[in-house]
Structure formats: structure tokens, C-alpha cells
Amino acid sequence: MTTNMKQTPTNTLTVALVGRVNVGKSTLFNALIESQKAIVSNTPGTTRTSNEGNCIWRGKDVHIIDTGGLTFEDGVLFEKEILAQSKKAMKRADVILFITDAKAGVLPQEMALAKQLRRIIEKPVILVANKVDNKRIAETLTTPDWYKLGLGEPFPISAVNGRNTGDLLDHIFDLAKERNISTKDTAQEPIKNNITISLVGKPNVGKSSLFNQIIKEDKVIVSDIAHTTREPYDTDVTYTHKVGDEEIVQPITFIDTAGIRRKSRVKGKLEREGIGKSINTVDDSDIILFTIDGSEPISSQDMQLGGLIEKRSKSVILLVNKWDLAEDTSDTNRQQVKRMVYSYFPHLKFAEIIFVSGKSGYGVHNIFPIIMQAWDARHTVIPQAALNNFLKQVTQKHRPSRGKGTRHPRLLGLKQINSAPPIFEVIVKYRTSLHRSYMNYMENKLREQFNFFATPIVIKLTKSKK
DSSP, X not given: OOSSEEEOOOOSEEEEEEOBTTSSHHHHHXXXXXXXXXXXXXXTXXXXXXXXXXXXXXXXXXXXXXOOOBOOOTTOTTHHHHHHHHXXXXXXXXXXXXXXXXXXXXOHHHHHHHHHHTTOTTSOEEEEEEOOXXXXXXXXXXXXXXXXXXXXXOEEOBTTTTBTHHHHHHHHHHHHHHTTOOOEEOOSSOOTTOEEXXXXXXXXXXXXXXXXXXXXXXXXXXXXXXXXXXXXXXXXXXXXXXXXXXXXXXXXXXXXXXXXXXXXXXXXXXXXXXXHHHHHHHHHOXXXXXXXXXXXXXXXXXXXXXXXXHTTTOEEEXXXXXXXXOXXXXXXXXXXXXXXXXXXXXXXXXXXEEEOOTTTOTTGGGHXXXXXXXXXXXXXXXXXXXXXXXXXXXXHHSOOOBOSSSSOOOEEEEEEEETTTTEEEEEEOTTOOBOXXXXXXXXXXXXXXXXXXXXXXXXXXXXXXX
């Protein structure tokens, strides 16, 4: 494993939201961070892996952790893993919000969780009664059951309509001040040159295992059950590397996404919403770690997903996961597998292929140097003089072939109009057209002559005026 990568510390006031299922933790989380990051539904156990986000209040940063709902019942799917994540979140937190449902009242699960929370005597715990949407519900908070929890007076809020959420944040900062917990002013500028990278693939290809290996911590729940990951989960890291004699500290955000499969196989609203968030994440990313299962044949779903990625002009690194299960791991077989993979993804032939294992960590250390190569290539800008010379060379070596019509095309100019992704404009003589094959030829020559490692090239045609 690489030793020059580390997770970015939050260095700010951290608040964990804990509680049983369906008390509205994710609704409150979204309200506080002012984003619909967490999926919200009436289905118990919607949140599995803890969500994290930042809230800004009165010029101060607050880091919020939304944990999965607990049931304290045996045999409940992922109960053990969610409980472990909740304990980890409470350990990291400076302040813990014990979220309850004011409409449902105090249930046995609350008593069990309150017993655990009372043991955390070194951290302030705020008992929050959510769903207090009117005075009638507020009056029920005076019953003895609430005080039997041993956590003091319940703090009434409504995450849906925002009632008292500002007062709750004020109360959190008051407690932090009393306990001498440091708070941090809001950063004035966003982090510059941050690379956003998404792990994308169909269900059960091992994205979450790879994500945990990359960030060096078991942050997301891993299982053989399809669609275990329901919503994107992101973590900030820094990768230190050298460029010449200069040491560069590169900020990177890695995002684990829900498995994407064809609409006809999607089951239920939760999976549909999770896939929608995954696709949005692809749109917002700079580099895609396209993950396929190396222990099974490439499927039509893999190919459809490859097409979805190609259309978005993202830099791509193709991860052949579960390589530790391969019977033949020789270099000869690697090359055969690479040729086979490219034959299934002809439009992703620019992608670099890495053989990895999310289970053992094999090959994961190779990902970071490849990311930096792809990032630099994605931002390549070619001087106009070099492009003029390039166009002269390629047209002399291979005469432009015509598309529709009888007139032979003439290329009048070539210029780069964008980077990240690199986009080029070819000026074609009026009333002529250029054949698609010649555009492919130009793309290949651009890739050969200039640095466009793991990066797509977009070529646009513009007809000259008379």
C-alpha cells in the first residue's frame, strides 16, 4: 500500500447524529448541510453507511455525521455493521445528538441506546425530539418517559420545516464553548485543484472494498448483497508526490457510488434514487475509476455503463478487480485480458487498465501515480504553433477523406478551445464535409504526439464562411 496518502482531518467541531430507525436523522442531516445528499424515505434502514457533510453556522464550520438507524434486534440486515459505524462516529464526535421521534414517543430501543450514551460521560449528548411540528406534539415532551432516558430535557425540533434547528446549532456551539472544544471559522476559499474521483461499476463488482483499500479505512459497509451501497459516500485525502525536486500535496476526493444497472432490473424507489445519485456523481467528477469484476465475463451491463462514461468525456482508469481470484496472473495473461477488455470497450481505449484486488489490496498502490498522470494529461494545453505544425504534418501524410458530398474537404485550421476535457475545433472549408474516420485518425495522432494519457479527446467541426 502507498504510504504517502492520508485522509484529510476535519479539524473542526464534529457532531454525530445517532438514533433508531425512522426518527428523521437523514432529514435533519440534509437540512443542516443544506443539500439533499442523504436519501430520505419511510423504509427502515434506508441509511447504511454513515453520511458526512459540512454545515456553516454564524461563520463557523460544523462537520456532521449521519449514522444508520439502529433496531437493537437480532437478524436485522447490516445491524452489526451499522452499530459499529455508529460507535465509530460517536468516538470521532465532539457533540452527540441523540435523535428521537416525538410523535412515536420513547421506545425500548431509545432506552437501550440511552444506556450506552450515558457511558460517554466525557462528551456532551443532546437529546433531540424530532418531528415536533405543532404545540400539541410539543406538550407530550413533558411526560416522565423522556426524563427516564437520563439525558435531560428533550430539545424540540422539526427537521422537515426547520423549526428550532438554528437554536439547536446555537446550543451545540454553547456546549462546545463550555467544554473548550475548538471551533473553526468558515474557509473563505474552496480548496484549489482538488481532484474528484468516483468509483463506478455495476452492483457487486467490489467498489466498496476498493474504496476502503484506497482510503486505508473500513468506512463503507461491504457485503455480497447487491446494492448494499445506496448513496454516494465521499472522503477527502491528500496524496504527496514529487514533481522534479518539488514536493506536491494533492487534495483528492474519492466517492464510492451505488452500483448502476439497467432500468428494467432496478427494484424499488431506493435503488432508483441511488443510481440517479451515482450518475450525478459521474457528471461532477474529473476522473472515473471504472470497476469491472475480473473473476467473471464482461456483461452487457458493463458495456452499457462504459458507454455512459464515454459520453461524459471523463478521464478513465479501468480497474480489473478480484485479480487475486484469477488462475493465471502472468504478464502474458494480463496482456491478453487487456486486449479482451479493450475489445469490449472500443470507445475507452484511451483508458489505462490496472489489475487490483479490493479484498487483499493487491495493486491498489498503483492507482495514485496513474491518477496524477491522468490529471496532468487532462489539463494539457497545446500551443497554437504546435497545432499548426501538427495539422500540416497529418494532412500531408494522409489526405483528408470526404464525408457526404462530392467535394474533397480542405482543413483550414485546428485550435484547442478547452482543456479538462481537451476539446479541439477543426475548421473545414465551406460546402465540404470530413469523414468520421479521418477525425478518428486525427484523434489518434493527437494522442500519439501529445500527452493525453487516460483522457478523452473531443474534436468539433466548424464550417468556414464563404
